[in-house]
Amino acid sequence: MSNTYITRQGETVDLACLAHYGRTEKVVEAVLDANPGLASMGAVLPIGTKIDMPIVSSTTTQPRLVSLWD
Template sequence: MAGTYTSRQGETVDLACWRYYGRTAGVMEAVLTANPGLAAKGPILPIGTVMTMPDAVAPTSARQLVKLWD
């Protein structure tokens, strides 16, 4: 379900994604796409910036285990 999020003092887009979705992977790009001009506001968002937070998609790839020793 899509919603909105209002930025707090000293917040970045990735921190807002972390607070809203609990992750940044795969959602930060969707938030930037849903909010044209958001990146132009700079790395630290002005207080009170309202962002549209689109529906998050489930991660598509699982982590691959690396075997260090046989």
């Protein structure tokens, strides 16, 4: 199951992902895979473009702490 997102003026795929998911990491690729031909529309998508937003797992990305004295 997925949700449909409708683009606004001046929106790109990564901005649409940021608006829908709250992040772009590891979701832009999933959105492009779920929407064949979306990348060929250009960097700025036409207003009103319908994008299927697939359900992606919510992963927590925290930077790994490195200690120099271990």
